[in-house]
Amino acid sequence: MNRFILLASTAFLAACATTPPPAAVAPPAEQAAAPAPAITAEPIPAKNAELAAFFEEADRAELALSPMAKSYRAIKDQDYGRWDDFTDAAALEERELGRRLAAQLQQRFDRSRLSRADQLSYDLFLYRNARADSIFAYRRQNYVFDQMNGAQSDLPAFLINIHKVGSVADAETYVSRVRGIATALDQSIDEARQRQALGILPPKWVFPYVIADSRNVTKGAPFGPGADAPLWADFKSKVAKLDTDAATKQRLLDSARSALVDDVRPAYGRLIALMEQHQRAAGTDDGIWRFPNAAAQYQALLKFYTTADYTPDQIHDLGLAQVARIHGEMDAIRRQVGFTGTLQDFFEHMRTSKRFYYPNTDAGRQMYLDESQEAYAQVSAAAPRFFGRVPQSELAIKRVEPFRERSAGKAFYQSPPPDRSRPGTYYVNLYDMNNMPSTEVEALFCHEGIPGHHLQNALRVELGSAVPPFRQFGGYTAYGEGWGLYSEKLCKEMGLYQDPYRDFGRLQLELHRAIRLVVDSGLHHKRWTREQAIKYVEDNSADAPGGIVKAIERYIVYPGQATAYMVGKLKIEDLRRKAEAALGPKFDIRGFHDTVLLAGAMPLDMLEARVNEWIATQRAS
Numbered sequence: 215m216n217r218f219i220l221l222a223s224t225a226f227l228a229a230c231a232t233t234p235p236p237a238a239v240a241p242p243a244e245q246a247a248a249p250a251p252a253i254t255a256e257p258i259p260a261k262n263a264e265l266a267a268f269f270e271e272a273d274r275a276e277l278a279l280s281p282m283a284k285s286y287r288a289i290k291d292q293d294y295g296r297w298d299d300f301t302d303a304a305a306l307e308e309r310e311l312g313r314r315l316a317a318q319l320q321q322r323f324d325r326s327r328l329s330r331a332d333q334l335s336y337d338l339f340l341y342r343n344a345r346a347d348s349i350f351a352y353r354r355q356n357y358v359f360d361q362m363n364g365a366q367s368d369l370p371a372f373l374i375n376i377h378k379v380g381s382v383a384d385a386e387t388y389v390s391r392v393r394g395i396a397t398a399l400d401q402s403i404d405e406a407r408q409r410q411a412l413g414i415l416p417p418k419w420v421f422p423y424v425i426a427d428s429r430n431v432t433k434g435a436p437f438g439p440g441a442d443a444p445l446w447a448d449f450k451s452k453v454a455k456l457d458t459d460a461a462t463k464q465r466l467l468d469s470a471r472s473a474l475v476d477d478v479r480p481a482y483g484r485l486i487a488l489m490e491q492h493q494r495a496a497g498t499d500d501g502i503w504r505f506p507n508a509a510a511q512y513q514a515l516l517k518f519y520t521t522a523d524y525t526p527d528q529i530h531d532l533g534l535a536q537v538a539r540i541h542g543e544m545d546a547i548r549r550q551v552g553f554t555g556t557l558q559d560f561f562e563h564m565r566t567s568k569r570f571y572y573p574n575t576d577a578g579r580q581m582y583l584d585e586s587q588e589a590y591a592q593v594s595a596a597a598p599r600f601f602g603r604v605p606q607s608e609l610a611i612k613r614v615e616p617f618r619e620r621s622a623g624k625a626f627y628q629s630p631p632p633d634r635s636r637p638g639t640y641y642v643n644l645y646d647m648n649n650m651p652s653t654e655v656e657a658l659f660c661h662e663g664i665p666g667h668h669l670q671n672a673l674r675v676e677l678g679s680a681v682p683p684f685r686q687f688g689g690y691t692a693y694g695e696g697w698g699l700y701s702e703k704l705c706k707e708m709g710l711y712q713d714p715y716r717d718f719g720r721l722q723l724e725l726h727r728a729i730r731l732v733v734d735s736g737l738h739h740k741r742w743t744r745e746q747a748i749k750y751v752e753d754n755s756a757d758a759p760g761g762i763v764k765a766i767e768r769y770i771v772y773p774g775q776a777t778a779y780m781v782g783k784l785k786i787e788d789l790r791r792k793a794e795a796a797l798g799p800k801f802d803i804r805g806f807h808d809t810v811l812l813a814g815a816m817p818l819d820m821l822e823a824r825v826n827e828w829i830a831t832q833r834a835s
Contacts, residue, residue: 262332265323269335269682272315276684279308285376287687288631294377295390300365300401302354302408309350312343334824335682338816342688349518352511355502357416358406359489360771361423361621365402366485369395370431370445371618375628378635379452385466388449392473396481403488410492416771417500417744421493423621425486430617432482436471444617446474500747500770501738512738515774519691520781521817526739529777533731536780537754540725547718564653564718564756574647579613582644582655586611589659589710596708597664602804603812605672608637609663619645623768624761625658627667632675632686638668649760653719656710657702661723665708666701670694674814685814691775693815696782699727718756725755726765727783730776733766738773785818786810789825796829805832 277284281293298304316339325336359366373392379385409415434440442450449470453463502508516524524532541557548560555563564570572578590609597604607630614622622643630638640662644650660666671694677686702720711717729751736742736750747766751757757765769776789810794801809828810821 258327258329260329260331262323262328265328265332265335266682268319268322269339269684272339273683275311275315276308279304279311282372282376283687285372286629286631288378288633288635290384294384295387295394297369297391297394297398300398300405302405305350305353309347312346316340316343330827334813334816334820335685337820338685339682341817341820342684345518345521349511349514352507352514354409354412355414355505355511357414357420357771358402358409359424359485360416360420361427362623362768362771364424365395365398366424366428366431366482367618367621369398371615373445374448374615375639376636379449379456382456382458382462382466385449385453385456386469388452389466389469389473392445392449392470393477396477399481399485403485406488406492410495414505415492415496418493418496418498419744419767420771421489421496425489425493427618427621428482428486428489432474432479436474437479443474444615445478446470500744501741502773503738503741508738512773516777519774519778521690521692521819522781524781526735529731530735530740533728533735533777533780536728536784537725537732540721540728541754544718544721544725547714547721550714558753561754561756564651564715564722565758570651570653570715572647572650572652578647579644582642582647582650582652583611583613585652585655586640586642586659586663589656589705590663592710593660593664593705593708597669600665600704600708600803600807601669601811602808603673605638605669605676607634607668607672607676609668609672610637610639611659611663612639612641614641614643614645616645619643624649624764625662627662627671629667629671629675632678638672640668646760649758649764651719651722651756651758653715654723655719656705656716657720657723660702660705660710661698664701665704666698667694669701670697670811673811677812677814681814689815690817691778692782692785692818693821694782695779696784696786696818697810699724699779699783700786722756726757727776727779729755730765730769731780734769734774734776737766737770744770782818785821789822793825793829797832800832800835802832 277289280298281296282298284291284293319336319339323336325333328336358364369391373388377384377388377391379388431445432443434443434446436446437443441447450467453466456463497504502512505511512526516526516529544560545557548557553560553563572581590611613619622641622645625640625642628639628641630636640659642650642658642662662668671689674689675686702723705711706717706720711720733742733747733750737744737747742750744766747769748762751762751766752759755762790806793806805828806825809825813824816824
């Protein structure tokens, strides 16, 4: 899929008492709910076979445009050695396909003659396509290369983590993709040049990250002296495990070496030269307010990520209210542990005391990973009390690879494929342990692992034919990240955070997400500078200094995305409170969680409708 849309899909109606919620989000006009179907003599089938076939056909058409999406699903076919097309022409082709499929759905199927389950799929398909269309006009005001994303790091990470080599043929397609990096980079370079001509450049501070990551890819053997470069080390390791003769292995290695030296190195050289040129031309303003139609763009991005109709000012005010609420809970912990200074003094104590950090050594990094494994064991044992269904896919906990760890985010998750040929993976960035307080280990695992992203995403992938492919593999930021943030607090019910400092760490991560509402809208709507945003976080949280800078830099290149976490979490909490109040002793936490999770991701208004139906069913049973 188009990178701008794909990254956003990776993944708000309840506010605090002092901030009234906006009106509920209505679906786009073309997908508005139809009147209840008229009673006829013919029963409506629970699953319309023709509709299911349409969704399968649509999925095949979309996958035909994305060899990379196929690989994420562990599909090996004639495209296994190819990359996606990174040109704007490909983005236009994808958009036209989406519009054509939406029109076909409406022409071929009468929504009123579908079951409730099929109506949900019908509505979600139209919503998904309209949602992607809503930000399409701004696609070229997105950055091609930045410290979070871009072909310079995405392509090597894909080969290392996604491209599996179980046969000689797989190894040959790996080499094909290595050679193809040059074309993919050149397409991205050309697009970056075109966007520069439109006045779209990231802030100046972005470029050293991109240049450093690019140089890391081509540092060491076979490009020059030193340890093996990342792709060379990965390919050698994968070839060594093949069940084939030595001559074949050597042929594969020779082919990969040639591709790296003859194709990859010159392409990265061209990218670095362009990034150095763009760095000289770039300015120092940070927010997207400086782009054409910026106000409309930011409003569209907020709606895209949150699936709700908040204005930038409402987002800002919601953030301020949530920061105040969490400060109150943190102050209670300050008093509990007997700290006599102010809350700001306590923030400084938590930020600077060495007792809350592991050593910045490989031994310290292993301690962090070991504690994450302990949290994994504890919540896995408790999960059956909270969920009627738990995923079958395994979860791996890994460090972010060294070649991209300096610029990568704090932690992230990668879903398993349907065949479970690789596990779901929780990546934690341990580049600088001074940015990774030990107080946050449990909460960060709960967000990325269980009961957070791994449980939610693996269950979604494992739905199989129960839902159409676009629901099995699609996502909404407010839903997915809202669930992740909700999961951090749910872990307290599951037995974690017995140490009050660990509970403070949980609140610190929640505060981190509340602050995002303030600084994201501050940067992109109120024209805050990077330094203003950093200062706000320093004054209002215990975030480690390096972590603060990374976080603010992330929000700058991802406008709107970070606001969805708190929005989604508040909605899920509101729905749970509503269900508990309505059902009383009939309330079953496992049933509630299964209701939220087992239909796949959806916008928050549709999630509310689903929970309301569950409440009505439980009342009647």
